[in-house]
Amino acid sequence: MTQKNPTITPEQIQSAAASLHKRWPSYKPLLDFYANIFGTQEDSKRTIDLTPLQLSDEIIKIKAQEKFPLIDITDFVIDLPAATTLLEEICKIAVNANEEMSASSQALAESLKAGKIKPEDLFSALLKGDDIYFQQIIKNAPGLELKVLLFITYSAIAPCLALFAEQLASYRPENDDDVWDKGYCPICGSAPGLAMLQNEGERVLVCSFCRHEWSARRIFCPFCENTDSDTLQYFVVQDDDEYRVDVCENCKRFIKTVDLRKINRIIYSPLEQIATLHLDMKATEAGYISGLGIPV
Numbered sequence: 001m002t003q004k005n006p007t008i009t010p011e012q013i014q015s016a017a018a019s020l021h022k023r024w025p026s027y028k029p030l031l032d033f034y035a036n037i038f039g040t041q042e043d044s045k046r047t048i049d050l051t052p053l054q055l056s057d058e059i060i061k062i063k064a065q066e067k068f069p070l071i072d073i074t075d076f077v078i079d080l081p082a083a084t085t086l087l088e089e090i091c092k093i094a095v096n097a098n099e100e101m102s103a104s105s106q107a108l109a110e111s112l113k114a115g116k117i118k119p120e121d122l123f124s125a126l127l128k129g130d131d132i133y134f135q136q137i138i139k140n141a142p143g144l145e146l147k148v149l150l151f152i153t154y155s156a157i158a159p160c161l162a163l164f165a166e167q168l169a170s171y172r173p174e175n176d177d178d179v180w181d182k183g184y185c186p187i188c189g190s191a192p193g194l195a196m197l198q199n200e201g202e203r204v205l206v207c208s209f210c211r212h213e214w215s216a217r218r219i220f221c222p223f224c225e226n227t228d229s230d231t232l233q234y235f236v237v238q239d240d241d242e243y244r245v246d247v248c249e250n251c252k253r254f255i256k257t258v259d260l261r262k263i264n265r266i267i268y269s270p271l272e273q274i275a276t277l278h279l280d281m282k283a284t285e286a287g288y289i290s291g292l293g294i295p296v
């Protein structure tokens, strides 16, 4: 499948970032960096061509009955030429970022150029969660930090993951009553990374890995599936009612929520994730833990 029209343009992402750093001037360098990365990712979607995964009716029925995610992370298909080009572009952007990022991306770019690291091996190791492979890469590439390597690798395949998930979403029931009540993404099984309250107050969760969005109950912990309202709370920081942090006393995890009813600007969820790092800090200080399992 080829998506010719990305749903959001790099210009719209720049504009979303500008609104956010007007609110929080100290985030400007970080937001500029990420807006650049996200814009390049959205742009790359126009070149991505993925062979659709065919799922049989039987498989879909079983997955729906058992509430299993539609695929395993290793089932994601990557468009290698598109992801390789994006990998190189992201390395270039990261070379101009902060010192740690710059030194690492330089080292990565050199190893890629010398053929010491193969993009396809990086991508497949990330999908397989092959920590040993990444440790070996680090050992053989002085100056390359693991955190940066994982971030750049994930960033290079993120558009493929999103498009593949979008394609698979057509296999999910369209009935609004069929709310997904599990503590993981219905497409790939990863943890949600962000919540949004939409116009009528419907709660939507965004996958931290494939960026799929799905409807969820309001009184529900998206990690441990707790539905007891006495142990599910939220707090806001500095009276800023555009955002809140939902916390669960059962599993002590938290998720940040963007209240779209209070916002009149372009929203691009990966940028909201970055512009709310102070909420992660507050939640962590209060003893809650992030439900995220991916490099951010």
Ligand SMILES: [Zn+2]
Binding pocket: 165, 185, 186, 187, 188, 189, 190, 207, 208, 209, 210, 211, 212
């Ligand atoms: Zn997912």
Ligand SMILES: [Zn+2]
Binding pocket: 221, 222, 223, 224, 225, 226, 248, 249, 250, 251, 252, 253
């Ligand atoms: Zn919980």
